Amino acid sequence: MRSVVYSETGPSAVLRLVERPEPAAGPGEVVVRVTRSGVNPTDWKHRAGTGLSDLHGEVAPGHDGAGVVEAVGPGVDHVGVGDRVWLLLARHGRDYGTAAERTVQPANRVVPLPDGASFDLGAALGVPFVTAHRLLTSGAVPRLAPGALAGHTVLVAGGAGAVGNAAIQLARWAGATVVTTVSSARKGALAHAAGAHHVVNYREGDPAAGILAVAPAGVDLIAEVAPAANTALDLAVARVHGTIAVYAIDGGGDLVLPVRPALSKNLRFEFTVLYTLDETLVQAAVDDITAALSDNAVRVGEPAGLPLHHYDLAETADAHDAVERGAVGKVLVDLD
Structure with a gap:
């Protein structure tokens, strides 16, 4: 071969x-x-x-x-x-x-x-969607299904990336209101195609204001690709008892966290890498992704962003x- x-x-x-x-x-x-x-x-x-x-x-x-x-x-x-x-x-x-x-x-x-x-x-499917599943279940919702994230607002940082796209699709299937940040109009169009309800170009204006205009009380969960670069933004837009789920180190590998703002909101920070993910969590992701596939809720190609x-x-x-x-x-x- x-x-x-x-x-x-x-x-x-x-x-x-x-x-x-x-x-x-x-x-x-x-x-x-x-x-x-x-x-x-x-x-x-x-x-x-x-x-x-x-x-x-x-x-x-x-x-x-x-x-x-x-x-x-x-x-x-x-x-x-x-x-x-x-x-x-x-x-x-x-x-x-x-x-x-x-x-x-x-x-x-x-x-x-x-x-x-x-x-x-x-x-x-593999790396992007299993990662996205873990990010979305890092908060108060242990499994994904239609309606599992109803009433939740999810912020996906970098919604035009492969993991960002997967997180948008799975969060939308599970009933969340999905907000995403992008760096260009082209990437914004792709995030909309993936299913994001609201797209914020962080290079135009104040991204925190744009996110809080959609979620005045803050977002429930942030799927974060660049924690070092986005610390101030995440702390500003996370709601009380929110979760910041980190899966990459774009923009720098050292995270300096102001403790008091995080304490004041009772925030939870979680970190995800697939290689040490417990097998029960991997299989939960496989099961939920399979269900999303059966519902035709997962797509690829330009029309899917x-x-x-x-x-x-x-x-x-x-x-x-x-x-x-x-x-x-x-x-x-x-x-x-």
Whole structure:
């Protein structure tokens, strides 16, 4: 089979296209013929040798993907040969992720993909949507479903990003009023397409005033991509007993928190990374995302505010570079 691999960290030039033996399914495992591989920032950060790197030999990148089951090992009964599936955390704890024509994965990382959902959508779910689910359930609501966030106002920082888009879609499906911040009119249009009720361009005027005009008492939950840069804004617009759920360090890795304003509002700060997320929380996310898929509440593409950028497997380095440069939308590698 063809696979893209790297054996040393560095720029995207370390990626190379190779032929490797096809994998077999052991007990509790599934072999998937990958049709689409989703590229996320974590993929290039691992490859580049940042603090996320866990290189111990040859690695095929890619946590997210979608495809068709080719084989199942003993003890696997939730999917069968020929089933359409999506993959999550495929590279976590394993050397070969989804940048390969076939990948063998633990059964709990292989999820049925409804017939009405495209492989493009399936490959866009893992990192963005599981992260978004955890952010939205960091407050008083432990699970998502239609109506679960009714009466809540959610602020999504950076609503045009992949996680921001996922948070908007899931929050809207769960009944929240969704406000998002963006940096341009183009990104504002994408956030509206994703389902945001109110969009605030933080480069035009006072973003706090714009947010509080929509939610005078403050927002219940903030999905935060840039905590260091947005501390003052978050403290200004969070409501009493609100939650600030952080999933990235855009704008700087050191958070200096004025304690008194946070104390005065009884705020809760929570932080999310998928690699150490308890398995029960991962499975809760999978279950709720599956329900949203069944309700046709999750979409990709320009009409959903998430433009798609396709690359061939041989162009995986270009795909990594596109994500590293901040491509707006979802970068996918095609293997079919």
